[in-house]
Amino acid sequence: MATILLKARLALELPAINQALDALLQTLPAPVRPAASHTVVSGGKRLRPLLTVLAARLFGCQDKRVYTLGCTLEMLHAATLMHDDVIDSAATRRGKPACHTVFGTTETILAGDALLSEANACVASFGDPRLCAVFSRATADTCAGEILELHAMHNTGLTQEEYASIIKGKTACLIRSACEMGAIFAGAPEAGVEALKTFGENIGMAFQMVDDALDCAPEEATGKPTGGDLREGKLTPPLQMYRNALDAASRASFDKAFEQGTFTQADVDAICAAVRERGYDAKTREAAEGYLSLARTALDAVPDAKERGILLQMADYVRDRKK
Numbered sequence: 188m189a190t191i192l193l194k195a196r197l198a199l200e201l202p203a204i205n206q207a208l209d210a211l212l213q214t215l216p217a218p219v220r221p222a223a224s225h226t227v228v229s230g231g232k233r234l235r236p237l238l239t240v241l242a243a244r245l246f247g248c249q250d251k252r253v254y255t256l257g258c259t260l261e262m263l264h265a266a267t268l269m270h271d272d273v274i275d276s277a278a279t280r281r282g283k284p285a286c287h288t289v290f291g292t293t294e295t296i297l298a299g300d301a302l303l304s305e306a307n308a309c310v311a312s313f314g315d316p317r318l319c320a321v322f323s324r325a326t327a328d329t330c331a332g333e334i335l336e337l338h339a340m341h342n343t344g345l346t347q348e349e350y351a352s353i354i355k356g357k358t359a360c361l362i363r364s365a366c367e368m369g370a371i372f373a374g375a376p377e378a379g380v381e382a383l384k385t386f387g388e389n390i391g392m393a394f395q396m397v398d399d400a401l402d403c404a405p406e407e408a409t410g411k412p413t414g415g416d417l418r419e420g421k422l423t424p425p426l427q428m429y430r431n432a433l434d435a436a437s438r439a440s441f442d443k444a445f446e447q448g449t450f451t452q453a454d455v456d457a458i459c460a461a462v463r464e465r466g467y468d469a470k471t472r473e474a475a476e477g478y479l480s481l482a483r484t485a486l487d488a489v490p491d492a493k494e495r496g497i498l499l500q501m502a503d504y505v506r507d508r509k510k
Contacts, residue, residue, distance in 0.1 A: 190507075192493075193500040197237055200254075204236045207254035208261060215305055222290040222298035227265045229283050235260045235365040238501070242369025242383050245494040256313060256372055259322060260365050262306035267329055269299035274337075275419065282410060310368075317371050325364035332356015341420035343430065343442045350424070351392070358398075359391025366390075382488040386498065389482035394505050396475035399423035400468040401510065403459040409510040414455035420448055424474060428467040429458060472506065479506055 212224050239257030243250070271277070272285040273292050279285055287295040303326065310322045335353045339345050366387030370380040401409055402416045403425050416423050422430070422445070430441055444450050450458075462468055479502045486495055 190500045190504045192497050193504055196241070196497050197233070200237055200240055201233060203251070203254045204233050204240070204258065208236075208258045211255065211258055211262060211305065211309060214309075215301055219294075219298040219301040222269075222286055222294050223265070223302050225289060226269050226280065226286050227262065227302070229281050231261070231264075231281070233261065234501075235264065235361055238362065238365040238387065238498075239369035239372075241494045241498055242366045242375075243373040245383075245489055245492050245498070246370060246373035246375040246379060247490075247492075248369075248373035250372070252313070253369060253372055255309065256318070256368060257365065259306040259309050260325065260361055260368070262302045263322070263326060263329070264361055266299040266302040266306075267333070269295050269302075271333070313372070315371065318368055321364050321367050321371065325360050328356050328360035330356075332358075332360065336421070339422070341446045341448060343422060343445055345422045345427070350422075350427075354392055354395040355388070358395040359388045362391035362394065363387035379489055382485045385485035386482045389478040389485070390501060390505055393475040393478040393482070393502075396424060396471055396478070397505060397508060400425055400471040400475075401508075403462040403468050404509075411510075414459045417445075417450060417455050417458060418448075420445060424471040425462045425467040426458070428470060429462050429465070432465070476506060 208227060212220060212227060215223055236254065236257030239260070240253050243253045268280060269286050272280055273287045273295055277285045278288060286298070290298070307319075307322060307326075310318050332353055332355065335349070336357055339349060339353060363384050364387070366383040367380060370383040375383070399416060402411070402423065403414065406413050417426060430438060430445075433441055444454065482502050483499060486498055489495055
């Protein structure tokens, strides 16, 4: 299915989303604004705030404050990116210098903390304890996912269940929370809130799996360096499929290099090329379709409004995205 309606709606909503995000950045203490803004305004698809807006509109809410609410999770996400780049010693983020390479490690960490604190205060200002609970849970779940991933680095014995727990925390919880907060803000019935939670979590799980498949794509196609997961020691589904197909001797060699982090760039390029040639990236997308099917089914319980059709197209977008 084409995603024309989704793209048109994002183009329509993006100015208000960016305006709300800019206004929130101006509420930060002046000393932390430059570092915080460096990450927040450097790009991103803005899918999380869009989902909050769509979830609220789905249940008839026209309150323009929903843009501000949706941007709180974008601020949380930006804070995690700033901290992640420090932990990973990443040189770039979205094709631009990572925040810590411009402002230093300490200032970046503190600016990320300020972003998170301001977002939390903003959510509290809406006066609904349920929104605060969702935001707090999203913060905790994101941290838990990052810790799980940290412990799983360079682990060739990672199970599918462990992988699912990691991506539920690092990606799916924020997308789930974006949908849930929009439904709560709109005063949706409990069944509607639960349906949007289910939709969002499954969209998030699929989004990360497709992201892992795209990591093996050529840099000229995605704009991101090829094989970042392999270099960092993350055994994602396409890499796990590649490993499982190796003979005993080749697998032992792969495991040693993976566990010690000694792959050369030539190794990375060759493994990613093999992943593509053998279709392991496509098989990862096929596995993600299971989550997308659950997401689509969840929308059976929501009003048959135009936003429902756009949310269904969100599933198609996640399935087909190229970058």
